[in-house]
Amino acid sequence: MTSLHMLAPNVYHTTLANGLTVLLKPLPTAPVVSHWIWYKVGSRDEPTGRTGASHWVEHMLFKGTPKFPAGVLDKAISRTGGYWNAFTYMDWTTYFETLPAEHVRLALELEADRMVNALFEPKEVESERTVILSERQGHENEPLFLLGEEVQAAAFRVHPYHHEIIGDTADLERMTRDDLYAHYRTYYRPNNAVLALAGAFDPKSMLTEIRRYFEDLEPGPEPPRLERPEPPQRGERRVEVRGPGETFFVQVAYKVPRAANADFFSLLVLASLFTGPVNLNLFGSGITNHTSRLYQALVETRQAVGVGGSLSATLDPYLYWMIITVHPDSDPDTVLRTLADEVARLQEQGPRPEELERARRQAQALFAYGSESITNQAFWLGYSAMFADYAWFAEFLPRLNAVTADDVRRVAQTYLQPHRRVVGVYLPTGGQA
């Protein structure tokens, strides 16, 4: 018999005999349950020739099983008033349903079913090939997608973070039904998954229901992993992208450690004061970044019309990047000189006490906003397990509060180095026809 144990206040954990990890958080604030299943598979698991397989498999899981043919589930979920969706990332793929509490069994039943029974009918695979190529074409309409794809490829020559999650067109055109099905069977196993629920339920009764649906699923062999760590970068890399439009964009990406590294929290504070609050919640925050150093240095001086930053919680070392929309009266070189000055200033003097205080307060507020939504609470249960563990989430605020000015200065000196970065510039070729 499996039993629940407390992982943190009000968070229950167990592992079923087949290896499925279960995380439960009862929240009686509204008659709603959010149900998430996470698989440890993403674009990092795709060799050359199969790029985009994880995302395509995710699409195929909406295309039916013998028990629930395509389209049946969309309607069944909608009928309850609930909603569902799925996301594919570099490190993971996840599926969720948020429903009125009395309908939670529908989510358990359908996720247990499609973990093993998805059909991958050849006709559906072909129709989805067109849809995904069309999704990629939609992305290619955006200058920042074109630039971001090149920056990421330049940053990772060896590691599979090299390619975009959606995959390369060449692979999307050639991958076969059997390639996709093999990917699915390899990684969609209870021992490679985490089930996370939050909402209005009693944990013991919920575990009984979970076991009814999931306990009989067969575990598989430990899935293979591409072990291709990125070798050290030996100098700055630069890429240019030319495309339609009138606006220059600059993207600068620095290599930074994985989320489980102790320096990640110092980098979160750094990013917060340098480019604006880092929101790891599922949904947007609305907190602006006008007091951030880069906004002050670039937008207030009319070198840029906008500045943004991104730091992601990943399993392997990834990137902290900033994207600058260049002012019509300025140019990329001017912007890059200002950025270099700001980096040097942070490396020499570190942050001011009020900047640290602001970063802490923003993190605290984002936490409070995120805790309002049951969907977001369930998201965090499983999400933190994809790159660390629930303790990472539970200790998030204390660890962030422990970051000192010296920590921030040290990580600025360590990671914001020219030989750790890629500089990308989008060069607009002019107006429309």
Added chain:
Amino acid sequence: MTFRFPTARLASGSTADFALPGPQDIHRVPLDNGLVLLSRHHPHSPSVVVRGLLFAGAYWDPPQKMGLAAFTASMLKQGTQRYSHREIADLLESRGASLNLAGHFHTVGFGGQALSEDLPLLLELLAQVLQAPTFPPEEVEKRRAQILTSLDLRAQDPAAMADLTFDAILYRSHPYARPEEGFPETIQAVSREDLRAFHARHYGPRRMILVVVGAVPPAQVEDLVRRYFEAWHNPKQPAEPELPPVPPLKSAVRRFVPIPEKSQADLVLGVVGPRRNSPDYFPAALGNSILGRFGLMGRLGDVVREQAGLAYYVYSALNAGLGPGPWDVHAGVAPHHVPQALDLILGEIRRFISEPVTEEELNDVKAAALGRLPLSLETNAGVAGALLNMELYGLGLDYLQRYPEWIRRVTREDVLETARRYWDPDRLAIAVAGPAFPGSENWPQGAPTPEWFL
């Protein structure tokens, strides 16, 4: 499904206190100056949400200065009598709070979020930015550059250009034809004095709505709102005249906006739809759900995306607001698929107006509309949105209690009759933007220019 969730065990002290907002717990306070405050207490939440609007939208834009109202709204946080732009940003960001304002056609909407103890700060800042903005000259120029850049990006964005063109050809001489964000030429024509004058004339408390939801008791909310807003008056603030009727299209109108070097084309087609407070609203909303929302985007999603694999997205939208907004279909498709996708969409519209929806389809979308309620009211922001709509459209404080009856009452015949009243496949506006597609050489071409609206 036979499974019954053990709600009885949970009910003690838990979801038993979840109730739909209604007259029993919505506090509605009309102030003498015309402002209406609505608030609802949510004691377990650590945060508070503020939302609202006032009537200072693009309706009042002079044609040569399209975008003036939106420009004005975007300047409010850039400096006030008491605080500089930098100080406002500092006060908000150092507390993790947010306050955003945006101009729409009829209204300027605002929204903010803060930890509960920061509500006084949020309301004080809101009062400052609405009542006493100073439009510092250097901030005007900074903002102008940002708007011009966003308009450059819009010109290269097929989805945005398809939307803009669709509105222009559907509404033609009606004010809804005009893009609220304007054009580069009309933004260049706006002076600082124009912004100041627009604010002085149109910003005032008459018909203003302010909603506060979160862990602050209603009496305290009312005290704060009175402190910051009760003394505000603007005798110059004009009432918005009734909108003119929309001249009906006599035949289908189509237009193609070429944006070369893009990979995907976006299309929008549709008709003028009902107002939010029209008796047609519920049959139209349920019908729209069947046409282009339910499941994976309704019948349109089934036919165009699932069966034909032609689009990455396709859906229909009913934009019922204060006036007759569009009822339209949106899709993103590869250029060589545009003709086929259009044919399939038109086929679904013909079916929508020629035969009643099935009993099963109607029951499905009714169940969805009812089941969605607790989910949409889960957060403070969700409740605030519901309260704002009750007041704006005159739905009544008991709207959520009466909502199930409105839904249940709709019949298959209502849906068909309503669909026929609005949709006519021979009088559609159709806009496509993106790369050339088979047959596009026969379409009228080019994006709308400011001269269209003079």
